[in-house]
Amino acid sequence: MDSAARRTVIIGASVMVSFSAIFFRLADSPAMVMVFYRMLFASAIIVPLALWRCGRELLSIGRRDAFVSILSGVVFAVHLAAYFESLEHVSIASCLVLTDTAVFFVALFMMIFYKESVSRKGWGIIALTFGGCVLIASSDMSGETGLLGDMLALLSSVLFAVYAMIGRRVRTRVSTLAYTSLLYLSATVTSLAISLFGEAGSLACGTDDLLLGLGLAVCCTVLGHTVYNWGLKYEKAAFVAITTLLEPVFGSFLGFLVFGEVPGIVVIVGSAIVLLGVYLFSVENTPED
Numbered sequence: 001m002d003s004a005a006r007r008t009v010i011i012g013a014s015v016m017v018s019f020s021a022i023f024f025r026l027a028d029s030p031a032m033v034m035v036f037y038r039m040l041f042a043s044a045i046i047v048p049l050a051l052w053r054c055g056r057e058l059l060s061i062g063r064r065d066a067f068v069s070i071l072s073g074v075v076f077a078v079h080l081a082a083y084f085e086s087l088e089h090v091s092i093a094s095c096l097v098l099t100d101t102a103v104f105f106v107a108l109f110m111m112i113f114y115k116e117s118v119s120r121k122g123w124g125i126i127a128l129t130f131g132g133c134v135l136i137a138s139s140d141m142s143g144e145t146g147l148l149g150d151m152l153a154l155l156s157s158v159l160f161a162v163y164a165m166i167g168r169r170v171r172t173r174v175s176t177l178a179y180t181s182l183l184y185l186s187a188t189v190t191s192l193a194i195s196l197f198g199e200a201g202s203l204a205c206g207t208d209d210l211l212l213g214l215g216l217a218v219c220c221t222v223l224g225h226t227v228y229n230w231g232l233k234y235e236k237a238a239f240v241a242i243t244t245l246l247e248p249v250f251g252s253f254l255g256f257l258v259f260g261e262v263p264g265i266v267v268i269v270g271s272a273i274v275l276l277g278v279y280l281f282s283v284e285n286t287p288e289d
Contacts, residue, residue, distance in 0.1 A: 006234050007243075013227035014243045018250035020220040021096065022258055023212045024084045029205040031084035032198055035077060036191035037205070037213030042221040043184040050181035057178045065170045069179055072167040073186020079159035080187075081194065082152045089149025091261055096251040097271045098133055098153035100244065103278055105161035113165070122281060129277030135270030176229045184221070 001009075027034050050058060061069075086095045104126050133154075171179055195203055205213075231240050252271075255261040263271070 010231040011243050013224050014246040015250050016219045017224035018247045021251050022254050023216050024087055027209045027212045029209045032081050032195045033205055035080045036195050038216035039184055039188040039191055041214050041217030043188050045222055046184055047181045050177045054175055054178045065174055068170045069182035070186040072163050073183045074190045075159050075163040077187035077190035079156050082156040086149045086152035090146055095153045096247050097274045099157045102157040102160040105158050109165050125277050125281045129274050132270045132273030135266055180226050
């Protein structure tokens with residue numbers, strides 16, 4: 001597969017991930033229950049494939065790599081729960097754009113844990129972007145639920161950054177298929193525990209929600225996040241990061257088509273600032289290799 005074809009596939013993954021907000025809005029079950037079925041169905045697809053294609057690799061994975069993969073799954077499950085819960089309180093556009101600020105938290109964590117500095121220009125772009133976040137948050141401050149939704153979206157962003165950081169090293173030694181099989185299994189068990197012992201109290205849901213969970217697994221997880229991980233092996237991380245910025249655009253468009261949800265002018269301006277900032281930061285930090 002040539003570079004153009006690979007990049008088309010990665011951009012297609014952004015379209016797939018954008019459907020997550022739509023599927024969840026259509027569901028009636030609690031956020032954690034939907035996360036569980038999403039990860040359960042994704043595991044049912046990926047794990048058998050991993051055992052078939054890289055069974056020996058899975059058996060030979062070191063304890064540390066296995067632990068990091070499992071930990072990534074725990075964080076990923078909580079990230080999804082915060083993301084879905086945010087959608088209960090704010091618009092799809094607000095949630096997606098605020099969640100995309102994860103790139104900045106990655107920069108902060110890289111500076112703290114890996115001693116990789118950020119240029120003054122980079123921090124200036126970060127300041128600009130969070131200014132856009134403030135605009136988006138201000139549009140949701142008409143009630144406590146809107147502000148809560150913004151905070152949950154930002155929490156989801158931080159958790160996604162943590163998930164990406166703790167899985168960064170293991171992905172250099174473990175194949176994408178082996179890594180995602182452990183990741184998805186861990187996320188399944190985590191979401192199961194939280195569902196049973198949390199507010200949901202059970203895994204009961206209707207047939208329609210099960211089908212939506214399957215859609216989340218196939219479209220958003222297998223054809224979305226798994227493809228992102230696959231693309232990182234062949235394309236620069238900056239390109240993959242930039243393609244994820246298409247999610248708010250696709251998600252907002254889908255939200256308008258399905259729910260008639262038209263973002264207000266403040267959200268549109270704030271979203272434009274955030275997207276511009278994330279793009280500028282990605283370009284500013286494009287790796288040399």
